[in-house]
Amino acid sequence: MGDLLDTLTLLGALQGAGLAAALSLKRANRVASRVLGALIAALALMLLLDYLNRSLGWRGHPHFLALGAPLPYLFTPLLYLYVQALVRPPLRFGPGLQLHALPFLGHAIYMMGVFYLQDAETKLALARAHVAGDVLPGMVFFMGVQILQAVAYQTAAYVSLRRYRRRMRDYYSDLTAIDLRWLLVMVLGSASVWAVVAAQYAAELFRLHIPGASELSAAVEAGSSLFIFLVGYIFLWQPELAEKAGVARRLAEGDDEPATASELAEERDPVTPGESEPVEAHATDAAPGDGRDPIELHQHPAAPVPAPSATRSSPRYQRNRLDDADASELVAVLHKLMSETEPFRDPALTVQDLADGLGVTAHQLSQLLNVRVGKTFYAFVSGHRADAMKLALGDPARADRGVLELALACGFNSKSTLNSTFKKHTGLTPTQYRKQQLQAGS
Numbered sequence: 476m477g478d479l480l481d482t483l484t485l486l487g488a489l490q491g492a493g494l495a496a497a498l499s500l501k502r503a504n505r506v507a508s509r510v511l512g513a514l515i516a517a518l519a520l521m522l523l524l525d526y527l528n529r530s531l532g533w534r535g536h537p538h539f540l541a542l543g544a545p546l547p548y549l550f551t552p553l554l555y556l557y558v559q560a561l562v563r564p565p566l567r568f569g570p571g572l573q574l575h576a577l578p579f580l581g582h583a584i585y586m587m588g589v590f591y592l593q594d595a596e597t598k599l600a601l602a603r604a605h606v607a608g609d610v611l612p613g614m615v616f617f618m619g620v621q622i623l624q625a626v627a628y629q630t631a632a633y634v635s636l637r638r639y640r641r642r643m644r645d646y647y648s649d650l651t652a653i654d655l656r657w658l659l660v661m662v663l664g665s666a667s668v669w670a671v672v673a674a675q676y677a678a679e680l681f682r683l684h685i686p687g688a689s690e691l692s693a694a695v696e697a698g699s700s701l702f703i704f705l706v707g708y709i710f711l712w713q714p715e716l717a718e719k720a721g722v723a724r725r726l727a728e729g730d731d732e733p734a735t736a737s738e739l740a741e742e743r744d745p746v747t748p749g750e751s752e753p754v755e756a757h758a759t760d761a762a763p764g765d766g767r768d769p770i771e772l773h774q775h776p777a778a779p780v781p782a783p784s785a786t787r788s789s790p791r792y793q794r795n796r797l798d799d800a801d802a803s804e805l806v807a808v809l810h811k812l813m814s815e816t817e818p819f820r821d822p823a824l825t826v827q828d829l830a831d832g833l834g835v836t837a838h839q840l841s842q843l844l845n846v847r848v849g850k851t852f853y854a855f856v857s858g859h860r861a862d863a864m865k866l867a868l869g870d871p872a873r874a875d876r877g878v879l880e881l882a883l884a885c886g887f888n889s890k891s892t893l894n895s896t897f898k899k900h901t902g903l904t905p906t907q908y909r910k911q912q913l914q915a916g917s
Contacts, residue, residue: 480693484526487700491519494707506567507560514553515706518699521546525696537598544586547621547672548579551628554665558632558658562639578624582617589613608682618676625669632662644853645841648824651889657709664705668698802847808833809843819859822888826852860886861900864893868905869912878905 498512524543531539552575589611590601605614636659643653671694677683812832818824829852830840844855863885867873873881879890882905887893897905 480696481526481530483700484522484696487696487703488519488522488526490707491515491522491703494703495519504560507557510553510557510560511706514550514557515703517546517549517553518703522696522699522703537595537602540598540602541586541590545579545583548582548624549576551625551632551665551669552576552578554662555628555632555635558635558662561655561658562635578620582620585613585617605679608679610680615680618680622669622673622676625672629662629666629669633659633666636662641851644851645845646826646837646852648819648853648856648886649822649888649892650853651892661702661705664698664702668695668702671695671698802843805833805835805839805843806847809840809848813859817859817863819856819863820884820886822883822886824856824886829856856886857896858900861897864897864905865901865908868909871913874909874913878909881905 495512495516498508498515501508521543524539528536528539528542556572556575590598593601601611605611610618636655639655640650643650647653675692675695809829812829813819816832818829818832821828826840827837830837833840835843841852844850844852848855850858864882864887867876867881867885868878879893882890882893887896894904897903897908901908903911
């Protein structure tokens with residue numbers, strides 16, 4: 476078991492060093508790549524120090540003891556900053572980022588005073604006392620800080636990813652190119668490692684008997700190595716996943732925080748005379764937040780949606796908030812547009828495209844869908860695609876056409892998206908639904 480752990484740890488350290496160097500040289504997504512490179516470098520250094528400490532023997536080389544102890548204080552801040560660099564750019568290196576390193580610096584200074592500058596005998600005595608359960612009060616404090624920091628940063632990273640996914644569902648009808656579930660896996664994988672660290676600290680501090688407690692340190696090292704292997708797999712062998720991060724970054728560059736559900740709900744109140752605000756007639760007025768529309772940054776070429784009436788040079792409704800009469804009219808016009816023109820068949824349809832067809836801003840359409848219809852743009856369009864797919868699958872005249880061919884004609888651009896969406900709406904796979912409908916009609 477020890478030899479296997481040594482091999483895994485050394486391989487993780489070596490791959491981490493190479494991966495960190497490669498990330499530091501990447502020109503695409505430079506800030507995100509450098510933040511991730513710093514995280515991988517810190518992990519690799521910790522693994523290397525653990526390997527040397529174990530292979531050389533800490534009793535014979537006490538000056539190697541705890542050299543990597545401050546490094547874990549960098550892990551979760553860097554992971555959080557990496558997520559932020561992807562979903563909420565622009566992230567720039569500056570004085571503000573240095574605040575995230577304060578726990579690391581505080582622990583390093585503390586260790587300098589109580590351990591690093593001590594002689595070999597004192598270090599050995601402190602190490603033996605620590606192993607026996609006599610933990611220094613300062614160490615107890617910093618253990619708590621480390622766990623609280625890990626929980627806070629990983630929770631913030633998780634919330635940012637969930638918020639990003641909700642925001643994209645208000646803008647796009649297809650999420651294939653901007654899905655960051657792989658990044659969520661990285662965050663959850665990191666959280667599982669930190670859960671082991673928390674159990675290890677609890678066993679040390681309270682002298683608890685946890686089955687397999689002696690293997691907790693090995694599990695942390697193995698988990699850190701596997702994390703490095705996962706990142707290497709994504710960036711070296713699955714570059715299309717990393718490209719999704721690039722798409723996410725470009726989308727988010729044009730957007731500040733979108734309107735929340737509660738903010739949209741507040742906009743249901745009619746606007747009294749004098750309260751209406753003019754809206755300039757250009758595409759960038761549509762996005763919530765800073766007024767710029769991230770849809771412009773999306774690279775999918777989307778065919779324009781025909782307007783239900785004469786072409787307008789500006790939005791028909793010159794207010795950010797719609798009154799009840801306008802909203803009711805727009806809901807009716809929206810449903811008519813979807814049934815007659817069928818813009819949902821365009822796989823690259825965006826909220827801006829559909830808003831142009833209605834003569835409203837993208838923000839107004841998002842408000843209308845969330846408050847009046849009760850659906851995100853993604854769910855609204857997906858529902859129409861699923862309904863069109865149901866009609867196509869139940870049509871005997873199209874029984875000879877493949878499921879994927881029909882799906883593409885309905886606006887789905889991948890089999891996985893089709894299956895998940897269709898099963899959510901019908902409880903059946905497209906093949907099962909077709910078989911059921913054709914049998915019922917025969």
